[in-house]
Amino acid sequence: MEGTGMDAADNDLKHEIAALRKELEQLNNHRFIRIQNSVPRLIGFQFLRGLALGLGTVVGASVLVSIVGYFLAQIDFLPIIGDWAASIAEQIGEEIREEPDTGR
Numbered sequence: 114m115e116g117t118g119m120d121a122a123d124n125d126l127k128h129e130i131a132a133l134r135k136e137l138e139q140l141n142n143h144r145f146i147r148i149q150n151s152v153p154r155l156i157g158f159q160f161l162r163g164l165a166l167g168l169g170t171v172v173g174a175s176v177l178v179s180i181v182g183y184f185l186a187q188i189d190f191l192p193i194i195g196d197w198a199a200s201i202a203e204q205i206g207e208e209i210r211e212e213p214d215t216g217r
Contacts, residue, residue, distance in 0.1 A: 140146060148154045 148158050
């Protein structure tokens, strides 16, 4: 009786191992794994990936800054801020001209 239980367990184990081998073979045949197994392919893939990342970052940032700049240019209160900054700079200039020379 125990012999049949062990045979069934061995049979199940053999089926599991066969299924695992089949899955492993499918994974090894996958395109991504084939790229990873070749150093020149891996270097080329990573180089192209880096180029795409860099180009996407530059284009995305350019578009974002352009959109933000366009909307900020449409706001009317920005010249007020510019005038305010100019008056502050003028006051600072006057203070510097009025300050007596201390001989430093």
